[in-house]
Amino acid sequence: xxxxxxxxxxxxxxxxxxxxxxxxxxxxxxxxxxxxxxxxxxxxxxxxxxxxxxxxxxxxxxxxxxxxxxxxxxxxxxxxxxxxxxxxxxxxxxxxxxxxxxxxxxxxxxxxxxxxxxxxxxxxxxxxxxxxxxxxxxxxxxxxxxxxxxxxxxxxx
Amino acid sequence: xxxxxxxxxxxxxxxxxxxxxxxxxxxxxxxxxxxxxxxxxxxxxxxxxxxxxxxxxxxxxxxxxxxxxxxxxxxxxxxxxxxxxxxxxxxxxxxxxxxxxxxxxxxxxxxxxxxxxxxxxxxxxxxxxxxxxxxxxxxxxxxxxxxxxxxxxxxxxxxxxxxxxxxxxxxxxxxxxxxxxxxxxxxxxxxxxxxxxxxxxxxxxxxxxxxxxxxxxxxxxxxxxxxxxxxxxxxxxxxxxxxxxxxxxxxxxxxxxxxxxxxxxxxxxxxxxxxxxxxxxxxxxxxxxxxxxxxxxxxxxxxxxxxxxxxxxxxxxxxxxxxxxxxxxxxxxxxxxxxxxxxxxxxxxxxxxxxxxxxxxxxxxxxxxxxxxxxxxxxxxxxxxxxxxxxxxxxxxxxxxxxxxxxxxxxxxxxxxxxxxxxxxxxxxxxxxxxxxxxxxxxxxxxxxxxxxxxxxxxxxxxxxxxxxxxxxxxxxxxxxxxxxxxxxxxxxxx
Numbered sequence: 001x002x003x004x005x006x007x008x009x010x011x012x013x014x015x016x017x018x019x020x021x022x023x024x025x026x027x028x029x030x031x032x033x034x035x036x037x038x039x040x041x042x043x044x045x046x047x048x049x050x051x052x053x054x055x056x057x058x059x060x061x062x063x064x065x066x067x068x069x070x071x072x073x074x075x076x077x078x079x080x081x082x083x084x085x086x087x088x089x090x091x092x093x094x095x096x097x098x099x100x101x102x103x104x105x106x107x108x109x110x111x112x113x114x115x116x117x118x119x120x121x122x123x124x125x126x127x128x129x130x131x132x133x134x135x136x137x138x139x140x141x142x143x144x145x146x147x148x149x150x151x152x153x154x155x156x157x
Numbered sequence: 158x159x160x161x162x163x164x165x166x167x168x169x170x171x172x173x174x175x176x177x178x179x180x181x182x183x184x185x186x187x188x189x190x191x192x193x194x195x196x197x198x199x200x201x202x203x204x205x206x207x208x209x210x211x212x213x214x215x216x217x218x219x220x221x222x223x224x225x226x227x228x229x230x231x232x233x234x235x236x237x238x239x240x241x242x243x244x245x246x247x248x249x250x251x252x253x254x255x256x257x258x259x260x261x262x263x264x265x266x267x268x269x270x271x272x273x274x275x276x277x278x279x280x281x282x283x284x285x286x287x288x289x290x291x292x293x294x295x296x297x298x299x300x301x302x303x304x305x306x307x308x309x310x311x312x313x314x315x316x317x318x319x320x321x322x323x324x325x326x327x328x329x330x331x332x333x334x335x336x337x338x339x340x341x342x343x344x345x346x347x348x349x350x351x352x353x354x355x356x357x358x359x360x361x362x363x364x365x366x367x368x369x370x371x372x373x374x375x376x377x378x379x380x381x382x383x384x385x386x387x388x389x390x391x392x393x394x395x396x397x398x399x400x401x402x403x404x405x406x407x408x409x410x411x412x413x414x415x416x417x418x419x420x421x422x423x424x425x426x427x428x429x430x431x432x433x434x435x436x437x438x439x440x441x442x443x444x445x446x447x448x449x450x451x452x453x454x455x456x457x458x459x460x461x462x463x464x465x466x467x468x469x470x471x472x473x474x475x476x477x478x479x480x481x482x483x484x485x486x487x488x489x490x491x492x493x494x495x496x497x498x499x500x501x502x503x504x505x506x507x508x509x510x511x512x513x514x515x516x517x518x519x520x521x522x523x524x525x526x527x528x529x530x531x532x533x534x535x536x537x538x539x540x541x542x543x544x545x546x547x548x549x550x551x552x553x554x555x556x557x558x559x560x561x562x563x564x565x566x567x568x569x570x571x572x573x574x575x576x577x578x579x580x581x582x583x584x585x586x587x588x589x590x591x592x593x594x595x596x597x598x599x600x601x602x603x604x605x606x607x608x609x610x611x612x613x614x615x616x617x618x619x620x621x622x623x624x625x626x627x628x629x630x631x632x633x634x635x636x637x638x639x640x641x642x643x644x645x646x647x648x649x650x651x652x
Contacts, residue, residue, distance in 0.1 A: 001584065008585055012325050019332065019347075026344060034610050036342035039603040040335045047328040050321055057321075071584070073378040082377035086552060090370075090573045093556055094566045106553055113549035117377065123546075131550050135557055143208045145561040 002069040004062070009054025016048030078118075085116045101150020102140075106132040164512035167212045168520065176209070177517075180217040181224050181524055185532040188225030189539045190547065191238040192376050195225035195427070199487045200368040201551070203361050204558030211495040212513050218491065219514070220521040222484050223275055226427050226463055227529050230267035231536045234260055243427035243463040246435040253451030265394035266401060266453050267460045268529045270409060274461030275522035277413035278420065278468025282475075283515050289476045290501040298612065299620055301477075302605035303629035305598050308479045310636040312424020312594050320640070322587045330595020331602070333358050339600055341607040353567040360490045360596055362559045362568040363575040367589055368483070369555050370576025373548050394533055401457055408438055408458040416462030420469025424590050426482025427463035427470075434462035468518055475499050475511070479598065483590055486597045 019040055026037035058065070073079035089109045097105050107128045114124035139145040149156045167173065180202070187198040198221045206214035229241030233248035234255050244251075244267075254263040296304070313323035336347045337357030348354040402409065412434045419430040438458035439448045448455055470481025471488075478499035480486035492499050497510060504511055532539070559572045579589050613619030621627040 001581070003585055008587075012328075015332075016328075023346070026346065027342075034341075034607050034615070036340050036344040036346055039340070039606065040332065040346060043328050043331045043335070047325060047332070050325040050328065053321055054325070071378070072380040076380060079378055079380055083374060086373060086377055087573065087577060089552070090556060090569065094569050094573070097566060102557075106557075109553055109556075110549050113552065114546065117545035117549065119543070119545055127546055131553070135550075135553060139557050139561055143205070143561065145557070146564055147557065147560075 001071060001074065004058045004065055004067045005054045006058030006062070007067070009051045009056075009058055011051070013048050013051030013055065016044045016046075016051055019044035020048065082113075082116050085113060089113060097150075098148045099150055101152050102136060102147040103132060103152065104150065106135065160509040161512050163509035164516055167509065167513045168216070168516045170212075173213045173216055176213040177216050177220045177520065177524065180221040181521075181528050184221030184224030185228045185528060186539060187221070188228030188240045189231045189532065189536060190542060190544065191232045191236065191240055192372055192379075192544065193547075193551075194241045194368065194372065195222045195229065195243065196368045196483045196487070197372055198222060198225045199484050200365045201554060201558065203365070203487060203491060204561045206491060207494065207562060211497055211510065212517075214491060214495060215488070215514060216517045216521075218484075218488055219517045220524065222467055223271075223464065223518075223521040223525060224528065224532075226467055227268060227271040227525055228532055230264065230271070230460065231533060232540060234263045234267070235536060236540060241428075243431050243466075245428065246431040246459050246463075247456045250435075250449060250451065250455055253449065254453065254456075255451075257451045259451065259453075261392040261394045262397055262401075262453055263456055264391065264533050265396070265398050266456045268394060268526065268533070269398045269402075270412075270457050270461040271464040272522045272525045272529075273409065274413050274416055274464035275468060275525065276519065277461070278417045278465035279515065279518040279522065281417045281465075282468050282472055282518065286472050286476055286511075287504055289472065290504040293476055293501040294505075296501075296625070297623065298605040298608040299623055299626040300629060302602065302609050302620070303626055303633055304477055305479060305602045305605065307629055307633040307636065308423035308473065308477075309591070309594055309598060309602070310633055311422050312591050314636050314640055315419075315422060315425040315429060319586055323591045326582065326587045326589065327591035327595045330592035330597075331599045332595075333363070333592075334596050334599020335603065341604060353565070358571055358596075359562065359568050361487075361562050362571040363596060364487050364490070364593065365555050365559050366572035366575030366577075367579040367593065368487075369551060370572060371579040371583070371589075373552050373555075374576060374580045376544060376548050391533060391536070394530060401453065405454060405457050408454060409461055411437065411441075412458035412460075412462040413465045416465035417469035419462070420466030420481050421472045423473060423479050423481055424594055425466075426484065426590075427466040430466035430469075431459040431463040434459035464522070471514070471518075475503060475514070476501060478601065480594060483593050486593050489597055 023037040023040045026035060028035045073083065089112060093105055093109055110128035110131055111124055114128060115121065136147060140147045184198055187193045188195060199218055202217050202221055206217050225241055226243050229239055229244035230251065232238050232240040233244045234251040237248060237252040239245040239248045251263040254260065309327055313320055313327060336354055338345050338355050339357050340346060345355055415434050415437060416430040419425050419433060420427065435455045435458070438455045439445050442448065442454055470485045473479040473481050474485035474489055478489060480489050489499055497503060555572060556569050559568050560566060562568060583589060609620060621630050
């Protein structure tokens with residue numbers, strides 16, 4: 001989504017202020033003037049400056065540029081759905097991966113995404129299973145990454 | 158001499174050769190599929206290289222990126238869609254040539270002069286890096302502070318049309334870099350009680366997010382219909398190349414020099430090099446009116462520029478630890494993981510490693526000719542690979558690959574957030590490269606800044622007392638203040 005510079009500027013300015021306030025709580029080091037707060041404070045101050053100028057620019061250009069532009073994909077239900085599914089799939093993996101195990105979560109992630117992106121169901125099921133197995137073999141067997149077994153822990157090999 | 162022998166031994170080890178072959182095929186494929194970039198190829202390789210010895214790990218990245226930058230020309234030529242951003246500058250030109258039935262000349266020029274550009278950039282790397290390293294041995298924290306700041310400033314001045322947004326992007330990167338314990342005071346900053354954040358935000362998960370996940374999001378949000386492959390037979394791509402080389406020697410040389418230079422400047426990589434080179438080529442051409450109508454001259458010049466930029470970017474990366482582009486930003490992360498921390502001592506302590514890197518570059522660019530030729534032959538099949546099957550697999554690969562670095566799903570979360578943030582930043586005109594450089598260089602900047610301030614008892618004047626530091630300092634200030642002044646003068650002159 002395209003936002004006016006006024007919004008992105010405000011966001012940056014707010015972040016800058018938050019960091020400035022937060023880093024005031026960092027401790028001072030005895031006998032030294034330069035503590036852990038100095039660097040983030042300088043960065044936050046510059047960020048605040050950028051934010052304010054962007055806000056000003058966005059406000060000045062409000063006649064030519066709308067406050068926000070909805071891109072084409074957000075008007076299409078299929079594309080918005082796909083966009084959200086990609087993010088949701090990663091979140092579900094993070095939350096449930098350890099519990100249900102890589103085989104199930106991996107192949108389900110692929111299957112759902114394939115279907116959302118319009119792959120034929122038969123092709124989707126077969127490719128999801130094969131691709132999950134290949135990735136599992138490459139990482140678990142060849143590179144020895146401890147991918148979770150989840151509910152199949154008792155049958156691990 | 159002994160070091161050179163060792164280097165040969167490491168590079169021509171059978172395992173390493175297999176890795177190079179595999180990485181070549183991977184790079185050619187990724188480059189040839191529109192929407193998958195050379196930077197993404199690097200990001201996807203990192204989890205795999207994590208488990209390799211240093212030289213094969215570097216070999217994989219060097220070969221894959223060189224191949225990807227070349228093969229990005231293929232869909233540009235056949236589909237009018239650049240395979241990687243580095244080919245975007247001359248995509249229209251190449252496509253126009255294809256429509257005139259000259260696809261083989263466009264592809265051939267891309268291939269042959271890419272390889273040549275890569276070798277030229279490598280030659281400059283071999284000649285200049287050790288000299289610079291020698292010089293850099295005497296650098297103190299003052300020089301490094303300015304050098305990092307100059308690098309970051311260049312990245313903003315060159316890459317962004319909107320410098321303000323570039324600065325904002327850089328600040329975001331620097332802020333991310335200050336999370337965790339790794340600061341001169343050893344105080345846990347912005348960790349909010351999380352033990353996962355104590356070690357800071359992992360650079361590799363972030364890169365995978367910013368360069369791979371964001372591309373997947375861009376793909377699923379793309380509402381444009383799929384492009385159709387031009388159904389022309391591609392003939393002998395090497396025909397007429399010698400003629401082109403004899404006709405455009407100056408253009409080739411200029412493209413190589415400009416490409417290497419732009420590559421060596423922090424923040425600007427192969428894509429900027431190609432755009433600049435194409436513009437230069439048009440400006441100084443005897444037949445500028447032919448540009449855009451399917452004229453090979455610009456392709457010859459900018460096609461060699463983008464590959465020489467790739468090697469050029471390694472110069473500051475190896476010598477100072479300052480990445481020349483986003484690919485070397487990832488590579489610096491890999492070098493640290495492999496105990497090959499970049500810096501001038503890399504050249505004196507283990508010279509065999511540096512020699513091996515040179516050899517890898519030379520081999521990758523020579524290998525490009527036969528493998529690139531084969532890739533052009535099967536290009537139509539590659540372009541038919543359904544991307545709606547490819548992208549979900551890449552997402553799963555990203556998740557597993559990110560997990561593999563530290564075996565924690567926390568990193569997967571970082572990857573996802575970085576991907577979404579990068580997507581929205583680009584949508585709103587904030588360039589990504591400064592943020593990445595900020596993350597990679599933040600710690601170095603702060604370390605040298607604080608050390609220098611402590612040495613000088615808080616006086617900023619000391620930052621200009623040593624001659625080299627003063628020069629770098631003045632250059633940095635010039636990079637900040639000259640562009641706006643010049644712009645204002647130009648406006649006044651125009652008014």
